Amino acid sequence: MKVAIIGCGNMGMAFANSFIQYNLVQKADLLLVEKNQERGLQLQEQKSGIVVDTISSKISQADLIILSVKPQDYPAVSLDLKSYINMSQVILSIMAGIPIAQIQSSLSHDLVIRAMPNTPALLGMGMTAFAAAEQVGLSDIRKVENLINSTGRAVFLEDEKLLDAVTGLSGSGPAYFFYLIKSMIDAGVAMGFDPAMSSLLVKQTMLGSYHLMQTSDKTLDELIQAVASKGGTTEAALRVFQEKLVGEGLQQGIYAARDRAVELAK
Ligand SMILES: NC(=O)C1=CN([C@@H]2O[C@H](COP(=O)(O)OP(=O)(O)OC[C@H]3O[C@@H](n4cnc5c(N)ncnc54)[C@H](OP(=O)(O)O)[C@@H]3O)[C@@H](O)[C@H]2O)C=CC1
Numbered sequence: 001m002k003v004a005i006i007g008c009g010n011m012g013m014a015f016a017n018s019f020i021q022y023n024l025v026q027k028a029d030l031l032l033v034e035k036n037q038e039r040g041l042q043l044q045e046q047k048s049g050i051v052v053d054t055i056s057s058k059i060s061q062a063d064l065i066i067l068s069v070k071p072q073d074y075p076a077v078s079l080d081l082k083s084y085i086n087m088s089q090v091i092l093s094i095m096a097g098i099p100i101a102q103i104q105s106s107l108s109h110d111l112v113i114r115a116m117p118n119t120p121a122l123l124g125m126g127m128t129a130f131a132a133a134e135q136v137g138l139s140d141i142r143k144v145e146n147l148i149n150s151t152g153r154a155v156f157l158e159d160e161k162l163l164d165a166v167t168g169l170s171g172s173g174p175a176y177f178f179y180l181i182k183s184m185i186d187a188g189v190a191m192g193f194d195p196a197m198s199s200l201l202v203k204q205t206m207l208g209s210y211h212l213m214q215t216s217d218k219t220l221d222e223l224i225q226a227v228a229s230k231g232g233t234t235e236a237a238l239r240v241f242q243e244k245l246v247g248e249g250l251q252q253g254i255y256a257a258r259d260r261a262v263e264l265a266k
């Protein structure tokens with residue numbers, strides 16, 4: 001399969017590297033379109049594929065074209081791409097917010113799939129949800145799903161609108177996790193640990209807790225209860241979280257991310 005990737009930053013290259021790692025695409029069949037000169041040079045040094053800095057007739061040979069520029073850069077990309085695209089090519093967009101219909105009309109092209117991955121795709125441990133235009137056949141959906149599976153787990157959504165919620169939940173989710181960890185490490189440092197020791201205490205706790213959650217029969221509430229002894233320390237912390245509306249704050253943040261995805265389409 002021949003693949004072209006337009007915008008080879010964090011996510012574009014997470015996808016490219018997974019395809020290569022699993023031999024789903026050969027480097028000679030991977031066209032990397034990257035406008036940023038410094039990044040383009042890096043990609044050339046890494047020999048990850050055929051690197052070019054502009055969209056040209058070369059793109060007409062690709063079976064699949066991945067759009068992984070920032071949503072704000074898409075209008076310029078669509079103007080360039082429109083003149084080279086051919087009817088049988090499938091477009092896979094991972095851009096936040098931009099609906100399938102908007103991509104179809106800006107490119108005058110039917111075969112569009114829209115996906116929302118996340119950065120653990122860099123390790124093949126990503127979570128991607130995707131939806132397809134009704135004109136895309138099952139065979140093309142399967143081909144794209146196989147590619148996405150090389151970056152981690154994939155779920156197909158019948159309702160494209162939910163992709164904005166996915167963006168707020170799992171697309172941006174890794175940042176929330178790192179934010180939580182950083183806050184805990186900062187608390188450890190404030191209580192007298194050096195940053196390395198605080199980091200070890202927190203990261204190992206999160207790793208162990210993740211595996212406990214995944215292997216235990218208990219619900220999340222029961223797992224919390226199992227830590228929170230009556231009248232003990234955890235209860236004291238949970239009371240403060242409740243008073244400070246930590247859970248609600250997190251949820252409001254997730255809704256704000258979803259709403260920003262909707263705004264990005266305008
Ligand atoms: N980062 C994440 O966690 C996730 C991101 N996404 C989506 O993926 C997309 C890319 O995000 P991310 O990888 O983080 O962004 P990056 O900024 O890392 O990558 C985008 C790259 O595209 C380049 N670019 C801009 N315009 C063009 C053009 N006309 N032709 C070729 N290349 C161009 C940019 O260059 P320059 O820097 O010079 O502008 C940049 O190198 C976004 O739409 C985002 O919504 C989806 C899920 C998760």
Ligand SMILES: O=C(O)[C@@H]1CCC=N1
Binds near residue numbers: 167
């Ligand atoms: O922050 C963003 O806009 C992108 C989309 C999801 C994660 N990063």
